[in-house]
Amino acid sequence: MIKTSDEKYLRAIYHLSEDKNNKVSLSELAYYLDLKPPTVLERVHVLQSEKWITYKKTDGIHLTKTGEKEALNVVRKHRIWETFLHKICKFSWSEVHELAEQLQNVNSEKLIDRIYDLSGTPKFDPHGDPIPDKSGKLPVSERRPLLNSVDGCKCVVLGVNEDSNEFLNYLTDLKIGLNEKLIVEKVFVFDGSMKIKYRNNESVILSPKVAEKIQVTCIKPNCPCKN
Amino acid sequence: MIKTSDEKYLRAIYHLSEDKNNKVSLSELAYYLDLKPPTVLERVHVLQSEKWITYKKTDGIHLTKTGEKEALNVVRKHRIWETFLHKICKFSWSEVHELAEQLQNVNSEKLIDRIYDLSGTPKFDPHGDPIPDKSGKLPVSERRPLLNSVDGCKCVVLGVNEDSNEFLNYLTDLKIGLNEKLIVEKVFVFDGSMKIKYRNNESVILSPKVAEKIQVTCIKPNCPCKN
DNA sequence: TACTAAAATTAGGTATGCCTAACAATTAAT
């Protein structure tokens, strides 16, 4: 059985190796976890001795098969809590993450199952990220960055690529949330910023930096947007 | 602000001083928390220095005003989680306690509020114990031990006086649960045991020891049962 | 290649939360 205190390590390693396919360094991990390298090194040795990860200075940190499965299970718990908090408890998008962090430590598969059912057995969490099933399989979606839209595209927000409070609060202010329908009125070619229409004909101009981080999927079939 | 790790102490002290009105000894507390006296002594010193409790060898442990308020808040959190787990997540009566123990550590008043609303703003938890309001006030109920019933009394189960798994499982086996309606067919005077009719005319004989620990309230007005 | 910057490691330290064993004080029982 895995220790609660190991779970955040596995989740962190999972996320880091997802992004930068595979090579996770000690200091990266330390930075991500907001801990100092010696602390992390110590734990990494333990995790290695427990066969959750492999680690060689030159090669970085990798999840083993077992480790990845365990990590996916933690990810599952985390995302189910996030979904529950957002959909059922009506927490805003930006409040959800920190709370889920705490709740994910609660140790009861049965509870997760119930919470999952209560939330309507979703395939994606409120950020639009896929929820692994119990065996660790991830559902696939058609998500792509809003940035890749063409003029006139009608799409729906599936999630975001960044978790910082600054970003999430910005979206909350604009009232761009999960499942929000957006119409791309115009893409300005010179810098890629775009005018978006949404809600009751409100509109806003989003910078390419923002548009890159909003994940959407087209509503109309055969929409010509790039993936 | 109180530390999570202190909360279980305050809740324990609250429960112990509730039962035995007031004098809580070190070893009692240690036993209750399943810790050794030196461990508890250490923490008691800290809690005292933080003004949550007073402690003198001769006088035992007492909650201060602030301590009691904090304890009631922990009790509130705990009972709200228990209610949620039972009513909404369909956990059995006996599973609820341990999980609530873990969940009560999650630090978000807002979450408690939401969970409370989801559970239907109950005044009593699934054991029938009162849920303090935010200011620490306890609702009152007419609960009394089943043992005090007279022949023919029709009553409803509000809760129990004991938390041991043995006891809770026993009740679960009998299918005597919260809100179960019971008819007291006959009280046997020689030892106080009683024949109970419930559900679809099932009946069972309960020992006085058990009947003492089941908390009920009469359904018919002006029922002559003792309180 | 030699040098420097970055990353990893080692050594040693702190706080927390628990423990056992030994001793002291209090309470209860003969």
Add this chain to the structure above:
DNA sequence: ATTAATTGTTAGGCATACCTAATTTTAGTA
């Protein structure tokens, strides 16, 4: 009132999860 049992206290230790400072290793660059 003395003894025995219970309760409380002290001292010292262990594991965990962090830290800083100093050193070594690796990797990138002039």
